[in-house]
Amino acid sequence: MAVSSHTAPSTGPRNRILRWIEYRLPFWGMVEDHFLGYPTPRNLNYWWNFGSLAGVILVIMIVSGVVLAMHYTPNADLAFDSVERIMRDVNYGWLIRYIHMNGASMFFLIVYIHLFRGLYYGSYKYPRELLWMLGVVILILMIATAFMGYVLPWGQMSYWAATVITNLFSAIPVFGQDIVTLLWGGFTVGNPTLNRFFSLHYLLPFVIVAVVLLHLVALHQHGSNNPLGIDKRGPQDTIPFHPYFTIKDLFGLTVFLLVFAVFVFYDPNAAVSPDNYIPANPLVTPNHIVPEWYLLPYYAILRSVPNKLLGVIMAFGSLLLLFIVPWLDTSRVRSATFRPIYKWVFWLLPIDVLALGYVGANPPAGLVVTIGQIATIYYFVHFLILLPLLGKIERPRPLPISIAEAVLGSGAGVGAAGEGQ
Amino acid sequence: MADATQSEVTHGHYGGTRRDFLILTASALGGVGVLITAWPFVDSLNPARDTLALSTTEVDLAPIQVGQRLTAVWRGKPVFIDHRPPEEIKAAQDVDVSSLRDPQPDSARVKKPEWLVMIGVCTHLGCIPLGNKPGDDRGPFGGWFCPCHGSVYDTSGRIRQGPAPLNLVIPPYEFTSDTAIKIG
Numbered sequence: 001m002a003v004s005s006h007t008a009p010s011t012g013p014r015n016r017i018l019r020w021i022e023y024r025l026p027f028w029g030m031v032e033d034h035f036l037g038y039p040t041p042r043n044l045n046y047w048w049n050f051g052s053l054a055g056v057i058l059v060i061m062i063v064s065g066v067v068l069a070m071h072y073t074p075n076a077d078l079a080f081d082s083v084e085r086i087m088r089d090v091n092y093g094w095l096i097r098y099i100h101m102n103g104a105s106m107f108f109l110i111v112y113i114h115l116f117r118g119l120y121y122g123s124y125k126y127p128r129e130l131l132w133m134l135g136v137v138i139l140i141l142m143i144a145t146a147f148m149g150y151v152l153p154w155g156q157m158s159y160w161a162a163t164v165i166t167n168l169f170s171a172i173p174v175f176g177q178d179i180v181t182l183l184w185g186g187f188t189v190g191n192p193t194l195n196r197f198f199s200l201h202y203l204l205p206f207v208i209v210a211v212v213l214l215h216l217v218a219l220h221q222h223g224s225n226n227p228l229g230i231d232k233r234g235p236q237d238t239i240p241f242h243p244y245f246t247i248k249d250l251f252g253l254t255v256f257l258l259v260f261a262v263f264v265f266y267d268p269n270a271a272v273s274p275d276n277y278i279p280a281n282p283l284v285t286p287n288h289i290v291p292e293w294y295l296l297p298y299y300a301i302l303r304s305v306p307n308k309l310l311g312v313i314m315a316f317g318s319l320l321l322l323f324i325v326p327w328l329d330t331s332r333v334r335s336a337t338f339r340p341i342y343k344w345v346f347w348l349l350p351i352d353v354l355a356l357g358y359v360g361a362n363p364p365a366g367l368v369v370t371i372g373q374i375a376t377i378y379y380f381v382h383f384l385i386l387l388p389l390l391g392k393i394e395r396p397r398p399l400p401i402s403i404a405e406a407v408l409g410s411g412a413g414v415g416a417a418g419e420g421q
Numbered sequence: 422m423a424d425a426t427q428s429e430v431t432h433g434h435y436g437g438t439r440r441d442f443l444i445l446t447a448s449a450l451g452g453v454g455v456l457i458t459a460w461p462f463v464d465s466l467n468p469a470r471d472t473l474a475l476s477t478t479e480v481d482l483a484p485i486q487v488g489q490r491l492t493a494v495w496r497g498k499p500v501f502i503d504h505r506p507p508e509e510i511k512a513a514q515d516v517d518v519s520s521l522r523d524p525q526p527d528s529a530r531v532k533k534p535e536w537l538v539m540i541g542v543c544t545h546l547g548c549i550p551l552g553n554k555p556g557d558d559r560g561p562f563g564g565w566f567c568p569c570h571g572s573v574y575d576t577s578g579r580i581r582q583g584p585a586p587l588n589l590v591i592p593p594y595e596f597t598s599d600t601a602i603k604i605g
Contacts, residue, residue: 067462071469089470092461 034220039238040245041226043407047121048224049252050114055212056253057107062205064100065149072152074198076191079154080279098268104146105271106260108294111139119325120346122334123225129326131218136322138211143295143319145204148197155276156286162189162197164289168302171312188282228406229334230399237403288363296360297353301379303364304372314376321383328383330391338397342390345382352378477605479597482536490553492541495604499541500592501553501565502602505576510534512563513577523588527577530591538602539578540592543567545585550574565589 012022012029022028071090073082086093115135118124124132151162166183170176185192223232232238239245263270271293275286291299298315305311336343352375359372400406478495485491485504493500505513513527514534531537543550545567551557552565552574560566561582562575572583579588594604 063462067465070466085469085471089472091464091467091469093465093469095461096465 036242038241040241041224041232041403042239043226043228043403045227047117049249050110052249053256054110054114057103057110061103061107064096067096068100069202074195076194083153098264102263102268116350120336121225121227122229124326125334127222132326133323134211134215134218138208141204141208145201148201150292151197153276154280156278156280157273157276159189159280160285160289161291168312171309227335228400228403233402290361297356300356300360300372301376304376318379328387330388333396338399339394341394345386349382477603479603481601483600492553495592499549500604501539501541503537505535505537509576522580525579525588530577538594539589543572543585544587545570545572
């Protein structure tokens with residue numbers, strides 16, 4: 001009975017003016033087709049909350065960022081003081097900056113969970129390869145945006161992060177140094193660098209919005225994957241997005257905002273190095289320089305390889321590798337629930353990435369170096385060897401006939417929908 | 422027929438159901454939350470503390486000769502200070518107040534008759550009137566003349582001709598000594 005409301009043909013708005021508009025610009029039709037009535041697999045679990053959460057935090061970042069830009073001065077001599085002015089003089093400036101600062105961490109946390117969910121449930125497999133690849137594009141844009149945003153306060157960590165990251169490009173043979181000079185607009189990181197980073201830091205979030213829209217178009221082409229990883233066969237397998245998932249997403253959003261607020265109000269500097277409250281000094285490098293937590297694994301890979309060019313290639317490669325995951329995974333079964341070996345092997349990857357994070361956060365000496373090298377090797381082995389191999393040797397468990405049958409029992413379609421997997 | 426059963430569910434006893442109540446209270450609470458969250462973002466656009474700290478200006482009047490006009494800056498705006506000679510004071514006081522567009526006696530616009538202090542921003546659309554510098558066109562009443570749209574002010578800064586609706590504004594100020602004022 002709940003299904004009937006969205007399958008019934010939409011008669012559109014009653015109001016004559018709205019109908020006139022609707023005929024020319026199908027606004028309500030799009031809201032109905034892609035939001036309110038969007039047929040959603042009835043078995044989505046809470047791991048499916050993180051896509052919409054990522055959308056919300058993107059909006060929070062853009063709103064807080066636009067307001068911050070109204071108070072910030074992108075000039076090497078004035079930037080640090082303008083950030084301190086935001087903290088001390090601008091009304092609620094501290095709040096808006098802490099929202100933006102911690103929002104970046106939250107954005108990555110959400111997107112990483114979103115990404116691992118996709119890896120567990122095989123959301124990247126046919127016919128969702130481009131959906132997945134657009135997600136990787138978003139992640140790369142996010143990393144670039146976050147890095148440039150981190151440079152803007154022009155503290156010690158800002159300055160030296162900018163120096164180190166841009167110097168990655170000096171590993172490129174022959175043209176390396178010329179490319180770095182081009183990136184800097186000078187012979188060191190300086191005012192021209194800060195100006196272009198500010199410009200791009202303002203621009204890229206809107207590029208992300210555009211790619212997110214493409215990500216949604218690709219998502220709605222074949223609909224969401226689900227914990228069973230099987231295709232939906234008919235209306236009995238889906239429920240309308242509203243009210244079932246609007247309310248579920250709102251509940252998840254509320255829980256998330258509580259966590260976010262705890263950081264903003266009680267530990268706003270948890271994820272930043274205190275060194276970034278020292279103004280940039282081009283003549284002194286801080287003793288212990290680390291990137292933000294969400295970049296630590298890549299940084300660990302970079303450091304674990306004893307060759308400069310190879311280290312850079314592998315750090316970038318660890319990210320680019322994600323593009324070809326749909327073809328590396330040879331198993332035709334999407335969800336790890338029905339893959340008895342991958343179900344366990346999957347968890348080695350988050351453990352490996354956490355180990356890389358630990359390595360990236362600590363000075364490279366002794367055991368840390370060894371762990372870093374093992375974890376780096378495993379990362380590539382996982383994707384390049386285990387994923388292709390498992391699909392060949394593993395015998396998947398039998399898949400359910402349909403989502404409705406798995407959720408509701410063999411009398412699918414009768415009785416109320418229960419929350420289940 | 423589906424509509425009939427649905428309307429029975431949603432319009433139960435007393436014209437409202439438990440679900441209606443939950444939707445209304447949750448939406449109201451959410452709405453209040455959004456407004457409370459929006460306020461810091463809006464308020465951040467108001468003048469910051471360092472901007473407000475610039476809100477008083479002290480001016481030493483001693484060097485200003487009789488008949489001399491000086492422009493000070495208060496909150497980024499020009500403040501006209503006119504050390505008026507007796508004939509200007511007389512001209513300002515002799516006007517029939519009821520004939521003015523914005524009726525105000527000269528005595529209400531000064532603390533000491535020889536010192537006229539006012540914000541030098543035309544009350545029409547915010548241009549700065551001429552007349553404060555030697556050689557400027559002071560207009561037919563010997564006061565100030567706005568070049569943008571031709572508003573004419575008299576020696577008390579009152580609007581006499583042109584589109585401006587009000588007299589030039591008197592800022593809050595006080596004499597800290599016989600020869601010094603604090604504006605703001």
